[in-house]
Amino acid sequence: MNKYTACRHPHSNCSNRLTRLSRLGATKSSFLYTSSSSSRHVSAIEVDAVPLNTIYEPLLASYLVAHDLFSARSLVHRIPRELKAQSVQLSTLIQVMELMQQWERQNGNLKDTYALLHKSRWNSSLAPLIALLQDSIQNRELDLLAKAYTSLPVQLAASRIWLEEDTAAEQLVATRGWRYDASTGLLYPKAPEVSYNRTIGLQEFGQLADVVAHLEVRQESS
Incomplete structure (x- = not known):
C-alpha cells in the first residue's frame, strides 16, 4: 500500500451510481410510443419503418450508461453481423462495452473507455446519450478514487x-x-454522500427493448 492509499482497493464492493439518468429521454424512444392512461404500447406502423440499427445503437448506449453489461452483452449477441460491420458507431459502442468488461474484471481502467468515447465521432441523435455515458464513467471513476484514496x-x-x-x-x-x-x-477527496438509484429514468430502456423485440420478430418471420 502506498502512502496515498486508504485501506480499500478501488474495485472492492463499490456501489457507484449514475448522476444524470433523467436525461435518458433524449433517446429515440420518444417518437416510437403512444400513451394511454393504463399502459404504453408500441405503434407498429411507426416501429416497422425504423431500421434496426437506429434502435440498437441507443439501446446499447443506454445499457452502458446504466452499467448493465449483462444486457449489453445479450443485445450485442443478437445483433446481425452485417449490421455490426456497417455501422461505425455500433462497432465503437461494442468496443466501449468490451473495455468496460475488462474494467469489471480488473484488467483495465475506465480511462481507456472515456478516451475512446471522447475521440470518436457521433451523430446528433446519439450524441446526448454519449455525453451522458461519458459523465457516468467519469463519476464512477471519481467515486472509486474517493473510496480508495485519502x-x-x-x-x-x-x-x-x-x-x-x-x-x-x-x-x-x-x-x-x-x-x-x-x-x-x-x-x-470528499467521500460520496449520495447513493444514486440506478432505476431512476430507466423506463426508456424497456421501451427501446420492446421496439427491438418487435422488429426482430418481424425480421425472423419475413
Missing part, C-alpha cells in the same frame, strides 16, 4: 478521468467538493 496527486486524478492537469484540481474542488493543497500538489 489523498492523491492531482496528476493521478487528471489522468484517470481525462482532464487537463492544470485545470483538474480547480474542477474537482468546484464540482466534487474535494480539497486541494497547492504546496504539496495533493487532492483530498
Whole structure:
C-alpha cells in the first residue's frame, strides 16, 4: 500500500451510481410510443419503418450508461453481423462495452473507455446519450478514487478521468467538493454522500427493448 492509499482497493464492493439518468429521454424512444392512461404500447406502423440499427445503437448506449453489461452483452449477441460491420458507431459502442468488461474484471481502467468515447465521432441523435455515458464513467471513476484514496496527486486524478492537469484540481474542488493543497500538489477527496438509484429514468430502456423485440420478430418471420 502506498502512502496515498486508504485501506480499500478501488474495485472492492463499490456501489457507484449514475448522476444524470433523467436525461435518458433524449433517446429515440420518444417518437416510437403512444400513451394511454393504463399502459404504453408500441405503434407498429411507426416501429416497422425504423431500421434496426437506429434502435440498437441507443439501446446499447443506454445499457452502458446504466452499467448493465449483462444486457449489453445479450443485445450485442443478437445483433446481425452485417449490421455490426456497417455501422461505425455500433462497432465503437461494442468496443466501449468490451473495455468496460475488462474494467469489471480488473484488467483495465475506465480511462481507456472515456478516451475512446471522447475521440470518436457521433451523430446528433446519439450524441446526448454519449455525453451522458461519458459523465457516468467519469463519476464512477471519481467515486472509486474517493473510496480508495485519502489523498492523491492531482496528476493521478487528471489522468484517470481525462482532464487537463492544470485545470483538474480547480474542477474537482468546484464540482466534487474535494480539497486541494497547492504546496504539496495533493487532492483530498470528499467521500460520496449520495447513493444514486440506478432505476431512476430507466423506463426508456424497456421501451427501446420492446421496439427491438418487435422488429426482430418481424425480421425472423419475413
